[in-house]
Amino acid sequence: EAGVTQFPSHSVIEKGQTVTLRCDPISGHDNLYWYRRVMGKEIKFLLHFVKESKQDESGMPNNRFLAERTGGTYSTLKVQPAELEDSGVYFCASSQGAGTGGLSPLHFGNGTRLTVT
């Protein structure tokens, strides 16, 4: 089966610009997660979709971040306007199973490395 794919793999933008990251989960996975890893820090949760619904968006840093999952398939994460502190690696992951307490593993994409200059 195809894994989780993320696009682009790298993005370099200037402060104030807009960037949209895309994630295609494994087919049939209802759960889709966005995470971010800032250099030197642990991977941190941003939000969780179950199908097209936002199950938990408590990790979203502020209203400059907007995530969508239209139709419950792929997801996009838009940052507008980007700030320097938004730099990091943005990971998408998908899983089967119900909720976050389940036994299904997270299947990660290779991430999008975002650099804001």
Added chain:
Amino acid sequence: KNQVEQSPQSLIILEGKNCTLQCNYTVSPFSNLRWYKQDTGRGPVSLTIMTFSENTKSNGRYTATLDADTKQSSLHITASQLSDSASYICVVRDDKIIFGKGTRLHILP
């Protein structure tokens, strides 16, 4: 304060040697604990899962242990290979998924 602490932060060993990575957590209640391997430039990949009632689980040369009383887990790698060079991340689940910072392992030939 992160609820999942890993040690050491980084480790360098010679090919063929064994090593043990540590994970201490304060997450409670506790559903399960996973160890992930993350190669450079790639996403993390699950190695093992431990539930509350499990003490040890093996996956090839990887053996994970769990002490739910002391809230500690370890990942033991036997007969290390160059391909084991990666970051190893401990991830604990309750109603959320909490990541440790990882241990960066370097295997030298």
